[in-house]
Amino acid sequence: MKTINHYIDTVFTHEDSILEEVLTSIRENGMKSISVSPSTGKFLSMLVAVSKAKRVLEIGALGGYSGICLARGFGKDGQLVSLEKEESYATLAYHNLAKAGYSKQVTYMTGPALENLEQLVKDQKRFDFFFIDADKANYENYLNYCIELAEDDALIVCDNVLANGSVANEQVEAKRYTELMKKFNETVANHPQLESTLIPIGDGLTISTMRKRKQ
Numbered sequence: 024m025k026t027i028n029h030y031i032d033t034v035f036t037h038e039d040s041i042l043e044e045v046l047t048s049i050r051e052n053g054m055k056s057i058s059v060s061p062s063t064g065k066f067l068s069m070l071v072a073v074s075k076a077k078r079v080l081e082i083g084a085l086g087g088y089s090g091i092c093l094a095r096g097f098g099k100d101g102q103l104v105s106l107e108k109e110e111s112y113a114t115l116a117y118h119n120l121a122k123a124g125y126s127k128q129v130t131y132m133t134g135p136a137l138e139n140l141e142q143l144v145k146d147q148k149r150f151d152f153f154f155i156d157a158d159k160a161n162y163e164n165y166l167n168y169c170i171e172l173a174e175d176d177a178l179i180v181c182d183n184v185l186a187n188g189s190v191a192n193e194q195v196e197a198k199r200y201t202e203l204m205k206k207f208n209e210t211v212a213n214h215p216q217l218e219s220t221l222i223p224i225g226d227g228l229t230i231s232t233m234r235k236r237k238q
Contacts, residue, residue: 024188024195028060028225036061042088045119049086052115058088059156059182063225067154067180070230071096074178076152080143081105082136082165083157087116087123093154094125103129104143104150106136106157137161140168149174156182159200162207170216170233177233179217184208185227 042064049056059067071079071093077100079093084107094103103125107113113131120129132139136157153169155162162181169179185191189201190208211219211229219231 024185024223027223028062031062031224032060036065041123042091044122045086045088045091048115048119049088052086052111054086054112054115058085059092060225063182063228064089064092066222066224066228067092068096070178070180071101071152072098074152074176076150076178077101078150078174079103079152079154080150080169080172081154081156082140082169083107083155084113084116084131085156086112087119089154089156090116090120090129091123091125093152094120094123094128097128099128101128104132104148105129106132106139108133108135108157137164137168140165140172144168144171148172151177153177153179154182155180159183159203159207162203163210166207166211166214173233175233175235179229179231179233181207181211181229181231183226184211184221184229185223187226190227 077097084090084105090105110133113133117131150172151174155165184204186198186201186204189195189197190205216234217231218234219229222228
């Protein structure tokens, strides 16, 4: 899996000084180097652009790498709301988004994501693109909130669903969230409100579209 991803990253992505600076800032601030892969980031930009999404919700900001990729997809017309538990992470992410030219197009909500999601529901907010990349134990809870906040044609994208391949290959060392991802993937695949598939890029992405709501 790592070999294939390295090949994809090498052939289909090119040096990106802005994103490289984000990775450097993450390391310098003592944060885990767990941003999405370059090819995953490019794919997110393409998905937002192709879907013409303009209201994007991100759950899990870290240092802003994926936020920049999402914003690149909607250009000058979109808005990103990003949920991040850690105040210092959100501050760094905003700094990096601002350097990339998106200071007026991103809003960070800090604290527990479930509480912020509940507030977004109360405020009757709606989004047409979601990216989930946070604590795995709450993936299903996040998914349910995204469905509640989704426009009819929304896309919901979730990262790390392959858990380094361990969900499908018992010979690969299991990660602490392998069983959680197995269960989550089954939930997504069989969810009555979603049409979904799994793309084996980076650490795996599930991509779901909303089924049309009955009138």
